[in-house]
Amino acid sequence: MMLTAAEADAVRLSLSIALRSVLFSLPLAILVAWLLTRRRLHGRLLLDAFVHLPLVLPPVVVGYLLLLLFGMRGPIGGWLYAHFGIQLVFTSAGAALATAVMSFPLMVRAIRISLEGVDSGLEDAARTLGAGAWDRFFTVMLPLMLPGILAGAVTAFSAGLGEFGAVITFVSNIPGETRTLPLALYTALQTPGGDAVAARLATISFTLGLLGLIAAEYIARRVRRMLGR
Amino acid sequence: MMLTAAEADAVRLSLSIALRSVLFSLPLAILVAWLLTRRRLHGRLLLDAFVHLPLVLPPVVVGYLLLLLFGMRGPIGGWLYAHFGIQLVFTSAGAALATAVMSFPLMVRAIRISLEGVDSGLEDAARTLGAGAWDRFFTVMLPLMLPGILAGAVTAFSAGLGEFGAVITFVSNIPGETRTLPLALYTALQTPGGDAVAARLATISFTLGLLGLIAAEYIARRVRRMLGR
Amino acid sequence: MFSIRAKKRRDGFVLDVEIEVSSPGVVALFGRSGCGKTTLANIIAGLLPADEAHIVIDGVALEQNGKSLQAEHRRIGYVFQDARLFPHLDVMGNLRYGEKRANRFVPALQGAPVTPRRELPRITLDVVAPLLGLEPLLSRRVHQLSGGERQRVALGRALLSGPRVLILDEPLASLDAARREEVLPYLEKLRDELAIPMIYVSHQFEEVLRLATHVVLMDKGKVLSQGSLDELSLHPELRAIVGPDAVGAVIHGVVESLDGGTGLANIRVGTNELRIGLRDAKAGAHVRTQLLARDIILATSRPDNLSVRNIMTGTIARIVPDDEDTELVYVDIGGASILSRVTRAASIALGLRAGLQVWALVKSVSIRGHAFVEGPLLKSSLPRA
């Protein structure tokens, strides 16, 4: 199947935005997951709730909120623009941000589960060997969480490929800039007789997701073997 | 904060739809997660990809696909209607279906991670004690997966509260029947000056999600204590 | 009774064993750390697929001709090296888990001749709980147990599951001596009265001595030697596994008479008589005991005025060096062989040499006799004597 220029654009954009969103949110998600598993942290529940916000709110609303915060007139967006010349709204960077925000809870959840699955005895062992909290985190927890992190990243990447509402609301649907596959798909569906194009795009979406899964599966298998499971 | 009748309706609908979707998809998700962790299953990757479809496709597209399949003129929907008088499209049952489909991959992922975290030595122990595959599954795997299942269910429930694109596309936006909180929110946003109402609805959404999370956290803590972690 | 052949290749390690034991009883797997004991146990239990296996236990085929019974249908009570208790159940729940499945239906291996199943005795919680000292633990959560407590619960759970065979992978390693002393008699009972065949993995000769009817000595995945404990007790490789202090001949005897007052029994061993502490034996009962080489004192003339009650006459069969400064002296005491370790200095001083008549002394308290009930189980495994 040859892609038209517009389709190729959308594919390229989707991949790059999903990837950027994952790369951006992964370290943060790991950190947050870690914070959330520390029993004694104050305001843990609040942080938890905040992280889950994008999950419980409709994507469009998240898009609106992002616009309020990260728009050029928003408190954060304005500051970013004034100081760094960074513009998020109507750009692919903004699309990556919206995607990251939407998939953040999924990522945190996945990582958290795997974090909880790590035998605390091993952390104890590392402590007695002299590993401080950060050291332990990087040398014991992180490697053992790898399957969970991977799962979280794949979930986020896949979800990122399909992200729609928050993206279209925050950065609109600009060909070559923010028109990702789902937005192109939506555009096609809005046109009477656009079904054939939509089907094509859906197939592409699906194929990409599938490829991502296969890759993830392959990596996960290697990781699992490495961890001796 | 007093709710108007329409808001109360939306809250009730959202809760019931999210709950029904979780209850409906949970057993299936556990089954699928289990199948997916069995290394030797043929067509595992295909099943995996299929499960992830709703994640990689934009919700609106999923809604259209559901409409094509489960609409009264669709192959499955038509059959269901002809034989059982079951109508999914434009009903809250359909909304639950759409919600379930959308959150299914999240649920499966969460359950799968926790499934992989269960010590296979314990399964071996159960085998030598005479427990067959199903017996083991229900008496050893399932209880040990409980935290993951719970996490998956909460994720799904929360995501269900925020589900929009697939629902509005599949079952439309009918007050009292399918107008859940996010749809009501959307409707409010379409109305000039509807921002205040939208904000109210967003707050309700968020509060509900938060309550669910707190409940889940509480249960999870008890489960973890029960499992001696 | 046990007919086990198994091959399994793992990276850097090859297991290739063949164990044939015609009589029922307890097969001890003995060998150095890493020699493949757990691997073999897992294959027998059906938890690890072998490259090639033939496993028939108690007339029931578990694996043969490429066909293999599922682990859950093998009725093998397995006490793992790590206890593997279910963390979501309390102690009672763990015990009940086995008990509930004790009466399960178990299919036969396809194509195997269906042997009428020996009726297995039911072991109940009432028996197991006090025996293993589990009563105070019953409502405990698994993570609140100490290492030894865990192992006891695991043993109880396996016993309750109605096993046809028990596999015990170093079950007593984390128990203290007193607890071990309490559990061992029950394992003996299982063997003698309930006639549950066992495969027993251990490093402790003491345990093997009390339980085993057949010993398999393994090394690097191979069977080095197998046979009765008597034969194996003279095997040189044993020293490396059990340590020099546990070397000593295992001998059999028959109780001639008992002195209820002193608790000493007169045991006929070959042409000699031994007096050892043995309260529960009956006259005529078979007794097995190990005379540790370190405990045997040799004299070239009959000694008197000693607290030593056991003086056997015999002839030195041969003398072999043990370590740098000691020698092992094989003494034929008429119908049985015993081993004595002496320092080379003493050997020279006494002029020990093959053919010399000697008196072998051993304190009664140094000898632990273990009565064997004459059940169907052990008859065939008893020695010619």
Next chain:
Amino acid sequence: MFSIRAKKRRDGFVLDVEIEVSSPGVVALFGRSGCGKTTLANIIAGLLPADEAHIVIDGVALEQNGKSLQAEHRRIGYVFQDARLFPHLDVMGNLRYGEKRANRFVPALQGAPVTPRRELPRITLDVVAPLLGLEPLLSRRVHQLSGGERQRVALGRALLSGPRVLILDEPLASLDAARREEVLPYLEKLRDELAIPMIYVSHQFEEVLRLATHVVLMDKGKVLSQGSLDELSLHPELRAIVGPDAVGAVIHGVVESLDGGTGLANIRVGTNELRIGLRDAKAGAHVRTQLLARDIILATSRPDNLSVRNIMTGTIARIVPDDEDTELVYVDIGGASILSRVTRAASIALGLRAGLQVWALVKSVSIRGHAFVEGPLLKSSLPRA
């Protein structure tokens, strides 16, 4: 040296111990399964918060006045009852994990007097790997190790981490005798040459005998008794932990002379002399040994023509019943006490009673002497003799 006080309440179990040991060396925690040894070890390591604790080891305060040093700053090499190897690293990776952090900076407990840190000797992989037989395992993955192999790797990892103290929780329980024999000398070396203090949890008296300079006998969360092994070796509770065969007086002696040819050393014990196999000792060295009660033969007249090389004269101090049919006889051999177990029958036959002169016989091969190097570590823990 060790100053440990800890209280901890868990459901159904209360730990309340106080251990004071002024001299460096090896403190053995001894006690029945479930008595709280692991709990105490975890508190000392800083892994389990105590309700109340005061822990000073080697002059370094780890916990006091409600202030507590983090586990990672305590420099405690802990070998866990379960090995706890890192599954994502191979054996080499596990060993290196400790080694890499051996030179880490470690803060002092706030408010504690800063004692100049004794320079700890570096233990390197070159030493540890061959010693523990780890070379063939280095590139193995953790899940490919047998139970014993895991334990050896864990021990190596702890040794490499530059510990100030070692806590060993039954580290040898899953090793075979030969491997144990190989590891024990190294633990002795650690104690004597590297002067690494240890807290050693074990059920094996043999291990305790060889390593411990101070023994803490625990029961149900309390310290039953503590002191030198000599004192403790006569404690009745010991029997339940180590079993009747391991009961026996621990005595100290000084090497008088050595016979290079026979490998036997003459040891002065009180007014008597013992000849025991001891190759590596020098004249004048201190030797500790246990004379097992089961090994001691009593005679009422001097015996001859025996392979027994050790005949001590002494007087019966007292006789106490041991079990139903045996008695423990305390014999004063001039400057030391030894224990002999005799059957009641023999006791009656020989007319044993307090005040009677007796000859105590023990085979040289029955005695395992353990030379103590006269390092700074042990001087103060050595007995008056």
Next chain:
Amino acid sequence: AEAQREPLLVFAAASLTDVLQQAGPLYTKQSNVEVKFSFAASSALAKQIESGARADAFLSADQDWMNYLQERKLIKADTRADLLGNRLVLIAPKDSKITLKLQKGAPLIEALGPNGRLSTGDPDSVPVGKYAKTALGNLDLWAAIESRLVRADNVRVALMYVARGEAPLGIVYATDAAAEPQVRVVDLFPESSHAPITYPMAATTSASAETASFLKFLRGDQARAIFTKAGFTILRGAGTAAGSAPACSGFQFDVSKELKVFESKPREVAATTAANSAAAIDVNQLYSVKLTDQSKVSFATTPGKSTVADGSYAGLLKITSPRTQTIRVTATEHAWLDVVSGGKLVESARHTGSANCKVLRKVVEFKIAPDQPVMIQVSGSTEQQIKLAVTTI
């Protein structure tokens, strides 16, 4: 009193949310029939009806999706009528200083500033965007502005971008602009610059009997007040009852002459494909014009509506000697009309139309130089056969 009857289910374009939510309860009050609305994108609603949704009526935001349903015979064609009209406006944030007259060569790009973007619906799919594209095209502004567009998901979002100041300018409907206090209308687009903005409504084939009465209510005074207040124009056809005579009302100027001409019998004529051979027609006479494939037609001047979907029809006609300076060209079908006089495209003076008027779809007025031959270019027609008349004032 009457028992509560089955509620009506009305599927309506999201942009009608506000007005219909006001109108609904009024109808319920008067008829004791509850009306439920499902608001979503017209496309989704159309497809839902296709999938068997039991909606009684459909109110679309554009003709396309109504046509979609009509082709599939899912609406009662005789109930279809254009209910409302709207205007396209250029808006700016309330505090913006921008002033601009929307005409050819207007400094729209300049008004956006160096980085600013123009916010409107996605021209590829969202109706407001499609109208904006046509209008900008007609004003020769499209090419320059295309890359500076913010293409919103729907008109409300486009409006919000401007209201929030994220975009300095936007193109939305007059109704939306009126409802949002944070924006200010910079200028209205000339009506001639785009096809009329109309909201058709129809009863579905599965509609309950009650539906007709509701549709009638929407065309009544009570509803009209709500619509007018919101800024909608009421199309003429909306005044007459559904199903009766053609709803030819709501025009913005007097078209009685045209209506009359359209009642006469048409003459047949075939439009030609080249300017030099254009078929001559008379004024004040109704013609039935046969068009040809647009791709085969070589226009004298590029038609004002620059991009035209494939498969549409076109053709050329000419009037030899008009005596007046003002002519009106009227056509039945939804076609684009250009008048070329003296080799130049003549800009339309004003136009009016009513999609629900079966007879007159579009009346466009042109000022021409007298006694010059006038060329009429028909393009972008969805039908091959259209009715057309040129009238003189």
